[in-house]
Every structure is written in structure tokens, then in C-alpha cells.
Amino acid sequence: MSPFVSFALAQVPIPPDAERLLARAAADGDRDAREELICAGLRNVALHALRLGHRGDDLDEAVAAGVEGLIQAVDRFDPDRGTRLATYAWAWIARAMTPAPPVTVSEPREPASVDTDLLDRLPADLAAVVGLRFGLLCEDGVGLTIQEVADRLGLTRWQVRDREGRGLSRLREGLARVTRRAPHGEPIPRSSIGRAFDC
Template sequence: MDPFVRSLLSSTPLTSEQELALARRARDGDARARHDLITSGLRSVALRARLLGIRDDDLADAVQSGAVGLIRAVDRFDPERGVRLATYAWHWVGAEMVGRHRPEVPLDDVDPAVDDEPRDDSSALDELLHSLPPDELELLRLRFGVGCPGAIRLSRQSVGERLGLTISQVRTVEAKAMRQLRRGLANVVHRAPHQ
């Protein structure tokens, strides 16, 4: 493993009190506090790269890309929201890494799926969708056009305005519904006959 990344992973994270004090000072224009927040946040950047499965020579590059997301997050971070910086920055960091370091699978290593009989899995998907609470289903319909072919997909802000929710609440409900759908789809896949 790259020595720089190893040093980041072994660094001691800030306590929530230290982070709060630095974030408040950084928000007020203290460049040194901003620098300290970014430096301490690099540990979570390295952790995110490892969790994404990025290894070897790509690891240092991924941490560098993730640092760009971390800097963006630090500049937008509101310490009064009661959320730790690593939690807030997680999306920003991952988006930078995945956008630049998506692992490529050689086509030679992929076995083409052989399907003798076409299956219609739409009934399983409909069943999963209707197992969601009505508010979650409505949010997914507005957000992604789920179950409504040709529907216009709305931003989280637009969905929030229609449903009387904040963007954060939309994100939370969306994530909960997507987790439930993933679990349900995993069960459907495990029940499917092996080819």
C-alpha cells in the first residue's frame, strides 16, 4: 500500500468537539482551520477508496480525486446541522472517486448470460414497488418515473416542493425505499433458476 495512504489510515480522527470548533472557524474565514479540516478529513477519503475496492497504484490517485470532493464538502459544510464532516462529505468524495476510477472489467472475463426462455420480471418488480409504503412509492414515482413510462423525472428539490419535504428528507426517504427495493431484488435473484 502507498505509504501516504497508509499514514492517512493510521491518523487519529478529530473529536466531534474539535471538528465543530474548526468548522466554525473555517466558516468564518479562518484559512488555517479550513486546512486542518481538510487534512483531518483525508483519513475518511482513504477509507472510502478502500471500501470502493480501489487498490494498488490506483489507490493514491483515488485519494487525490476524493480530496477534491472533500474540499468541496468542507467549503459547503454547516457545522450547526449536527452532522459530522465525514458523513456529510461521504457522497462528494465517492462521486469524485467513482467518476474517475471506475474499475474496468475485460470483456474476455465476462460470461455472456444464456437465456433459453425470456422471462418477464415486471410482475416481481411491481410486487416489490407495491410493498413500499405509499409515500415512498409516490416519491420514487416523482423522482425516477418508476411505474410511469415516459414520466418526467424530478429533482429532489422539485419532489420536496410537491410533497412538502426538505431536500434532506427527500434524500432520506429515497435512500430508505431504494434499500428496501435492493433487498427485495436480491431475494428475487436468489429465487431465480440458475442457468
């Protein structure tokens, strides 16, 4: 277990009255109060990651993602609604720890035939991941593994899976819009990405 996860598990919950005072101060711009709320919430982040079965490097990645969700929850928390921060933050933490499901591509991968103009529809970070995973940005047209993409872009495996899922989701939505606008009776070419998702 990494030192950070051990540190997170060692954090002590804040009593309800103190939590309300800190939350009100944080909402008014008190950075120290905000940091104290975040530190106190780290224990819940680590516990949730452990309950999901994460271990080793995956545990560290899950906790790092969960901390992002915790921070968003702290910044939106309203103590006057009668809910504890731990209860409110739980959904934010869980959502941040749940990347889009990985895409299954049959092996061996064939060189990609998708026009790279498709990538222009995506933000640069999503386009880079999708392009490398499906070989659109590779000279040999063969996609890279999640670990290879992570190493090349300086990301964690979780970040690669998340960006890949979001990028492909956007492409599917774009292709669906094109399909709906197409004249009836004319076949629409199906890309390799379309075949992978049976669009």
C-alpha cells in the first residue's frame, strides 16, 4: 500500500458541527477550511477504492481519480441542507472512480482504415488517445495497448481508459447524427470504429 493511501486511511472524520463551520468558511473562500474538508474526506476515497477491489497501482490510480471527485463535491457541498459531506461526496467519488468501460477489439488488430478527419471532431486529449489506440496516428496503422498509450502520453492507465471511452462515445454520437440525416435508401459506409460498436 502506498504512503498516500496509508495517509488517506489515517484521516479522522470531522464532527458534524465542525464540518458545517468549515464548509461555510470554504464556501466563503477560506482555502484552509477547504483543504481540511478535503483531507478529512480522503479516508472515504481510499475505503471506496478498496471496496471496489483495487490493489497495487490500480489502487493508487483509483484513489487519485476519487480525490478529483471529492474535490468537486467539497466545492459544491451545501452544509445547510442537512447532509453530511461524506454522504454527499460518495456519489462524486464513485463516479470519478468509474471510467467508461474499455472497448473490446478482436485480436490481431487490422490496420485502421478510418479517415483521421474523424479525430478533428474530438478535443486534442481524446483524439490523441483514440488515434493511438486504434492506429490512426501510428505509421503501421496498428493500435497501441493501453499501457503503451499511457507511457507515450504520460498518463495513467485509468486516464487512457477514460479518455478512450469518452472519445469513442463522442464519435458514436456524431456518426449517429450523420446516419439520421442521410437520405433513405443510400447505404452509409461503415468505418472500422462503427463495426467495432456495431453502429
